[in-house]
Each structure stands twice: as structure tokens, then as C-alpha cells.
Amino acid sequence: MRTSSLLVVDQEPEGLRAVQQSLRPLRRRWRLRFACGERAGRAAAGRQTFDVIVLAVRPPGRDLLRWLDELRRDGRTSETPVVVLASPEAHEVQRHAIRLGATDLLALPIRREEFLVRLNTVLSLKQRQEEIQALNADLAATVRRRTAELERSRLDVIWRLAKVGEYRDEETGNHIVRVGRYSHLLARRLGVSAGEADLLALAAPLHDIGKVGIPDSILLKPGRLSLRQRARIQTHCVIGANILLQKPRGWPGVLDRPDAGAGDNRIVRMAASIALTHHERWDGQGYPMGLRGMNIPLMARIVAVADVYDALRSARPYKPPYSHEQTLSILATERGRHFDPDIHDAFRTVHDAFRAIRAECEDDPPAANDDRDETPRILPLPVETAET
Numbered sequence: 001m002r003t004s005s006l007l008v009v010d011q012e013p014e015g016l017r018a019v020q021q022s023l024r025p026l027r028r029r030w031r032l033r034f035a036c037g038e039r040a041g042r043a044a045a046g047r048q049t050f051d052v053i054v055l056a057v058r059p060p061g062r063d064l065l066r067w068l069d070e071l072r073r074d075g076r077t078s079e080t081p082v083v084v085l086a087s088p089e090a091h092e093v094q095r096h097a098i099r100l101g102a103t104d105l106l107a108l109p110i111r112r113e114e115f116l117v118r119l120n121t122v123l124s125l126k127q128r129q130e131e132i133q134a135l136n137a138d139l140a141a142t143v144r145r146r147t148a149e150l151e152r153s154r155l156d157v158i159w160r161l162a163k164v165g166e167y168r169d170e171e172t173g174n175h176i177v178r179v180g181r182y183s184h185l186l187a188r189r190l191g192v193s194a195g196e197a198d199l200l201a202l203a204a205p206l207h208d209i210g211k212v213g214i215p216d217s218i219l220l221k222p223g224r225l226s227l228r229q230r231a232r233i234q235t236h237c238v239i240g241a242n243i244l245l246q247k248p249r250g251w252p253g254v255l256d257r258p259d260a261g262a263g264d265n266r267i268v269r270m271a272a273s274i275a276l277t278h279h280e281r282w283d284g285q286g287y288p289m290g291l292r293g294m295n296i297p298l299m300a301r302i303v304a305v306a307d308v309y310d311a312l313r314s315a316r317p318y319k320p321p322y323s324h325e326q327t328l329s330i331l332a333t334e335r336g337r338h339f340d341p342d343i344h345d346a347f348r349t350v351h352d353a354f355r356a357i358r359a360e361c362e363d364d365p366p367a368a369n370d371d372r373d374e375t376p377r378i379l380p381l382p383v384e385t386a387e388t
Contacts (some may be wrong), residue, residue: 003029003030003031004029004030004031004051004052004123005030005031005033005048005049005050005051005052006026006030006031006032006033006050006051006052006053006054006119007033007034007035007041007044007045007050007052007053007054008020008023008032008033008034008035008054008056009034009035009036009037009038009040009041009044009053009054009055009056009064010034010035010036010037010056010058011036011037011038011056011057011058011061011063011064012036012058013036015056015058015108016034016035016036016056018109018110019034019056019085019110020032020034022109022110022112022115023110023112023115025112026112026116029116030119033048033050037063038063038064038066038067041053041055041064041067042067045071045077049076049080050080051080051081051123051126052080052081052082052083052119052122052123052126053071053077053080053081053082053083054082054083054084054085055067055068055082055083055084055085055097056085056086056108057084057085057086057090057093057097058086058087058090058093058108059087059090059092059093060093061086061090061093065093065096065097065100068082068084068097068100068101068102069100069101072100072101079126079129080126081103081104081122081123081125081126082101082102082103083102083103083104083105083106083118083119083122084097084102084104084105084106085105085106085107085108085110086105086106086107086108087107087108088107088108103122104118104121104122106118155202155267158202158205158206158267158268158271159205161206161209162176162205162206162209164209164212174361174362174363175310175311175314176204176205176206176208177205177361178306178310178357178358178361179204179205179207179303179306179307179310180200180201180202180204180205181201181357181361182305182306182309182310182354182357183200183201183204183299183302183303183306184197184198184200184201184204185350185353185354185357186302186305186306186343186346186347186350187200187299187302189346189347189349189350190302190342190343190346192298199266199267199270200270200299200302200303202267202271203267203268203270203271203274203299204271204274204299204303204306206240206244206271206274206275207240207271207274207275207278207303207307208236208240208275209240209243209244209271209275210235210236210237210238210239210240210241210242210243210275211233211236211239211240212239212243213235213236213239214232214233214235214236214239215232218232218233219233221318222318223318224318234279234287234288235288237275237276237277237278237279237287237288238276238288240272240275240276241272241273241275241276243275244268244271244272244275245268245269245272270299273297273299273300274297274299274300274303276288276289276300277289277291277296277297277300278300278303278304278307279304280292280296280300280304281337281338281339282296282301282336282337282338282339282340282341283336283337283338285337286338293340296340301339301340301343302343304338304339304343305331305339305340305343305344305347308331308334308338308339309327309331309347309354310358312326312327312330312331313327313358314363324351324354324355324358328348328351331344331347332344332348
């Protein structure tokens with residue numbers, strides 16, 4: 001069993017010698033250290049940690065009481081038991097010591113047996129407190145570990161759900177990876193907090209999950225869509241939102257609770273909003289609801305730019321990939337029409353980073369002339385180019 005350590009500090013040399021003489025028989029049970037005055041006590045406490053500190057405070061006792069206050073405010077000693085010794089007549093010293101957080105009060109002169117019993121009690125309480133703190137720390141670590149495991153599992157499911165939509169279209173490859181990274185970059189450029197931008201990076205890849213509900217004959221059709229086919233593919237926004245928001249019914253266990261579903265998952269809620277509205281346009285000519293301007297959620301306006309940029313840079317059944325410079329020109333024609341002007345302007349300041357992300361997460365090696373510096377041909381932005 002570890003021997004407990006005790007620091008005794010007295011302001012007066014004679015008083016310290018008396019305390020030292022009284023406690024001499026306790027040396028077999030405690031490691032005792034004595035210091036005369038507040039300065040010597042501070043020096044001793046600075047060199048090692050004690051299980052209990054005893055302060056013999058004699059009126060007016062300002063120095064030791066000030067140190068007691070500092071001990072309680074210091075994170076290293078805030079939990080260290082401090083026993084104050086004071087004469088029975090020193091009522092003001094006793095009251096002040098209690099207010100400052102003294103663990104216990106004992107009368108001077110010391111009565112050895114009482115002193116030993118009280119020290120053992122104080123030390124036992126300290127040991128129980130340390131055990132409780134250790135248990136709490138272990139519990140907190142377990143909760144953090146289990147929470148992290150749950151979060152990793154949830155993110156893994158979200159990611160695989162996003163990949164379900166991508167596997168419907170073999171041409172899109174790393175599209176969802178790039179859109180997540182573009183969106184995070186653009187959000188931070190716009191002043192979105194790091195936490196919200198991180199959520200967006202996780203939610204954005206789910207923007208086209210609703211395409212699982214679109215027939216391959218439409219989704220993979222080479223060439224332009226008919227009006228009827230275009231209307232059908234536009235339903236992927238509502239399908240995606242429904243996939244992400246609908247609560248399970250009749251599912252066994254916890255998912256059958258009334259509060260189950262996306263309500264407590266910020267990533268899924270954000271993803272549902274983006275899935276529903278990322279094809280809305282700044283001028284109100286988008287779908288599925290014809291929202292205009294600031295009525296379109298911010299995160300969907302950000303993803304719209306990221307999504308269309310990547311769609312234009314990628315090969316699709318109905319078009320070849322466009323170069324970075326061609327894509328910049330096309331997006332510029334849609335400033336204030338398809339895209340929020342402020343978000344488009346922010347994109348223009350980081351477009352080189354978009355190019356770098358595209359190169360890093362390329363589906364296939366780009367053609368030799370893919371990013372050559374040429375005067376681009378200004379192309380219209382058909383509805384199909386927004387279908388990634």
C-alpha cells in the first residue's frame with residue numbers, strides 16, 4: 001500500500017516545531033514534510049505533489065489564506081484536501097478558511113489521535129473521489145469510443161447509400177467524391193463554419209440518390225430526352241428526399257419508435273434538403289418546386305454549382321467532357337440565372353482548386369488536350385447537363 005504524503009506549513013517557527021514534535025510518531029504511517037511560512041510551503045508544493053496539505057493559520061494569517069485560495073483555483077491542486085489548523089478563538093480565520101474551501105478544520109494545539117483520525121478520514125474521502133473520477137473517465141472514454149464507432153458505421157452506410165445512386169451510371173465514377181469536396185471548398189470560401197462545411201461534404205454525395213427510381217432507358221439514354229422523359233427524370237429530386245426522410249413503419253426494434261428516421265441525423269436532414277432542391281434555379285425556372293433566389297437552401301445553391309461543374313467536366317451518354325475553360329465560360333453565362341451570383345463569384349476565386357480536385361479524383365486519365373488553354377466555344381446549358 002502506498003505511503004501517503006503530508007505537507008505541514010506553519011507561519012511561526014516555534015509553532016512549526018511544536019506541530020512537528022506532536023506528529024513525529026506518525027512518520028511510520030505518513031511521509032511528512034514541514035515548511036515554515038507561506039513561501040517555503042509554496043516551494044515544497046512546487047517540487048512534489050502531496051496527498052494532504054495542512055496549514056496552521058495564526059491570526060491574521062493573510063498569506064496562508066491567500067495561498068489556500070490559490071490552491072483551490074489551481075487545477076493541479078483544486079481537489080487536494082487542505083486541513084486548516086487554527087486556535088478555537090480565531091473565529092474569523094475559521095470562517096474565512098471555510099469560505100475559501102478548506103476541507104476540514106482542527107484546533108490548535110494538535111491532539112495527535114484526533115489529528116490522525118481526521119487525516120485518515122480526509123485521505124479516505126480523497127481516495128474514494130479519485131476512484132469515482134477514474135470510473136467516470138473510463139465511462140466517458142467508453143461512451144466516446146462507442147459513439148465514434150456508431151458515427152463511423154452511420155457514415156459508412158451513408159456513403160454506401162450514395163454509391164448506390166452512382167452505380168446506376170457507369171460514366172460518373174468519382175462524381176460523388178468530387179462534389180463533396182467541391183462543396184466543402186466552396187462553403188468555406190463563402191464563410192460557412194467548419195462544422196457545417198464538414199456536414200455538407202458528407203451530405204452532398206447523396207444529392208442524386210433519387211436516381212435509383214429512374215429507369216435505365218431514361219437515365220442512360222444517349223442523346224436528348226423527350227419532354228416526357230425529362231419530366232420523369234426530374235422526379236429523382238422528390239424520390240431522393242423521400243428515401244432520406246421517410247420513417248420506417250413496422251420495422252422491428254428501435255427504428256419502429258415514433259421519433260425514428262432522419263429527425264435526429266443532421267447529415268441526412270441536410271442531404272434530403274439538397275436532394276430535393278439542388279436543381280432549383282436562382283431565376284425560379286428550376287425544379288421540382290420552382291423556388292427562386294434566397295428561397296433555395298444555401299447548401300443546395302452551393303451543391304448546384306459543384307454538381308454542374310463536375311457534370312460538364314464529365315462524359316455523359318449525351319455529351320463529351322468539356323475542358324475546365326469551357327466549363328468556366330458556360331457557368332459564367334448562368335450567373336444570376338441558374339446560379340446564385342455570390343456563389344458563382346466565390347467559385348471563380350477557387351476554380352483552380354476545383355481543377356486540382358478534378359485531376360486528383362479523375363475517373364480516367366484525361367485526354368491530352370483536356371485542359372489546354374484555348375478560347376472556349378460558348379455552349380448553351382441544356383437541362384440535361386445538370387443531370388449528373
